[in-house]
Amino acid sequence: MASVLTEEDWKSCFTQLGPALLLFARRWTHSRVEAEDIVQEAFVRFWRRQHSIENRALLYATVRSTALDRLRRDQRRARREAAVARDGDMHCEPQFTDLDESQQLLAAAVERLPDEQREVVILKIWNELTFAEIASVLEISQNTAASRYRYALGTLRKTLQPHE
């Protein structure tokens, strides 16, 4: 049974999960401000429904559905975002901090991954979800999630090999 959480619990939880949630939300928008809006809306929606914070998969699913709702709400903006992405300006705001040279290369490689691979990597590495949870969040099979993950890591490893 889900335990009742106090406001302080939620604050500390948000402090802990916020960066990874924000990273996940960047999947649907290339603006940090909009990603923050998504995270805020999703987190508050999750809180209102009194879900257990142990249910991480549901929290990320809420972020995803919130982002998709916002995209549907503002199709024009979505098209503009897509145009910006095509122009190659999508990574103007860094998603990672305190990077040395090799980490900058790795971060850039992560950002260049196809969206469906990058979101699996983000959920697996920085949110520590299992493949079953990732499958639940993204509404795909576990095999597909694991396959995308392996494919993404293979790509990243190749990217780093010349610099090692």
Add this chain to the structure above:
Amino acid sequence: MNDFSEIEAELRKLRPASISQDLHVRVERALASTVSTAAVLSRPRRRGNLWWSLGLSLAGASAFVLLGLAFLEEAPHPTLPNVAQDRSTPATVAQPNDNGFRPDALTRVVYQRRDEGLIFSPNQSEQPLRRVRYDTRETMQWRNPQTGASLRVSYPAEQVVLTPVSFQ
């Protein structure tokens, strides 16, 4: 699978950008407003209390109306047999009319009774009278037995009853 352990370790060293202080404040505000709203609107127990008090209010109102109706039904003076409520077919209009409608019912409901006290004739020659005024609503209904159609007419009416009073 173990081939990826090195790249996984490298990835875990990357630190996602932290959330801004502004987002912290916004979420905090939103959560606070959610708490205060939930306290007012969504607490199940409070909602139960609301329904409970609404039910009690309705029951009280119903009882009041029933008592009022009972009082009004008892209100007519005993010497006025037809006043309170009467549902009968008036004998005087019992003949069917040209349209095939027959008188079906006459209902008279007294909703107010006012006792206006004793009245005396100017020359004091006659016995004093007690005057009681009744406000009523009368409803007449006709029915066509062949077609099943019915016609109902309702109108307010006032009736004054004078009762001789004898002093002993």
